[in-house]
Amino acid sequence: MILSPFDQPGRFWRGNLHCHSTRSDGALPPDEVARRYRAAGYHFYCQSDHFMEEFGYPITDTTASRSADFTTILGAELHAPGLLNGEIWHILGVGLPVGFAPPMAEESGPDLARRAQAAGAFVAIAHPQWYGLTLEDARTLAFADAIEVYNHTCAVQADRPDGTYLLDQMLLDGLHLNAIATDDAHFRDQTHSNADAFGGWVMVRSETLTPDALLAALKAGRFYASQGPDLHHLEIADDQLIVECSAVDRVTLLGPRARAVTQSGTSMTRASLSVEGFRGDWLRVVVTDAAGKRAWSNPVRPA
Ligand SMILES: [Zn+2]
Ligand SMILES: [Zn+2]
Numbered sequence: 335m336i337l338s339p340f341d342q343p344g345r346f347w348r349g350n351l352h353c354h355s356t357r358s359d360g361a362l363p364p365d366e367v368a369r370r371y372r373a374a375g376y377h378f379y380c381q382s383d384h385f386m387e388e389f390g391y392p393i394t395d396t397t398a399s400r401s402a403d404f405t406t407i408l409g410a411e412l413h414a415p416g417l418l419n420g421e422i423w424h425i426l427g428v429g430l431p432v433g434f435a436p437p438m439a440e441e442s443g444p445d446l447a448r449r450a451q452a453a454g455a456f457v458a459i460a461h462p463q464w465y466g467l468t469l470e471d472a473r474t475l476a477f478a479d480a481i482e483v484y485n486h487t488c489a490v491q492a493d494r495p496d497g498t499y500l501l502d503q504m505l506l507d508g509l510h511l512n513a514i515a516t517d518d519a520h521f522r523d524q525t526h527s528n529a530d531a532f533g534g535w536v537m538v539r540s541e542t543l544t545p546d547a548l549l550a551a552l553k554a555g556r557f558y559a560s561q562g563p564d565l566h567h568l569e570i571a572d573d574q575l576i577v578e579c580s581a582v583d584r585v586t587l588l589g590p591r592a593r594a595v596t597q598s599g600t601s602m603t604r605a606s607l608s609v610e611g612f613r614g615d616w617l618r619v620v621v622t623d624a625a626g627k628r629a630w631s632n633p634v635r636p637a
Contacts, residue, residue: 364396
């Protein structure tokens with residue numbers, strides 16, 4: 335059985351789903367943000383400014399930055415009060431219409447996220463480790479499409495990039511969320527304004543580079559997340575998980591609780607790991623290259 339999205343037609347397109355511009359607290363105007371992503375070899379990005387009153391609830395129309403080899407998805411980072419630790423929610427909405435209405439009085443984070451999803455958005459739990467999001471809070475967003483398993487700005491500025499711990503806890507609950515890596519770039523570093531950019535992305539499998547096709551693929555889970563390595567093929571055959579990828583030093587298969595196995599080597603482009611101990615449960619794959627850069631598959635539940 336070839337695992338999704340490697341069984342799907344089309345090709346992989348590289349995109350960043352989370353970044354900021356002068357429409358909120360970023361340093362660069364949206365057209366320059368788009369230009370930099372295209373110049374860095376990306377095929378698409380989502381301008382996701384803070385959807386807050388102080389910034390005029392921006393959903394930036396980035397359609398002017400689209401070309402034959404680069405496209406944009408409209409979106410925002412949504413906020414609402416009410417986390418158990420006193421922080422406000424940070425929820426990524428990728429694929430929002432320009433007219434998406436500001437939060438209503440007393441609208442909770444989960445209600446706002448539900449409204450975004452109903453408007454067509456791919457909804458993700460943003461940077462859970464960075465602001466101490468608890469499992470109890472996250473469970474109220476159990477219908478979200480994904481969790482940021484890596485947020486590059488939170489790595490660079492706070493050493494709190496992780497979302498895998500929360501993802502695994504939610505999978506253990508029987509919930510299913512997928513794994514995205516993002517930049518959350520603000521381009522504010524005075525000496526190197528790309529310092530918080532180009533560190534985490536998604537590779538989306540689609541036949542065409544159009545916002546609608548990419549969004550449909552995101553919502554269907556047809557993608558993987560990366561900081562560097564490429565995943566080429568995942569397949570389960572005869573109790574073995576076969577992984578084909580760009581050169582890596584570790585291939586790890588993870589399941590519930592303490593279940594994990596790793597195959598180590600030098601410049602491995604193929605690995606085969608037993609899935610015997612993972613039957614009837616979820617599993618996910620992480621590959622790590624010589625520089626410590628990872629790629630994450632979405633979780634799957636093999637038959
Ligand atoms: Zn945020
Ligand atoms: Zn952000």
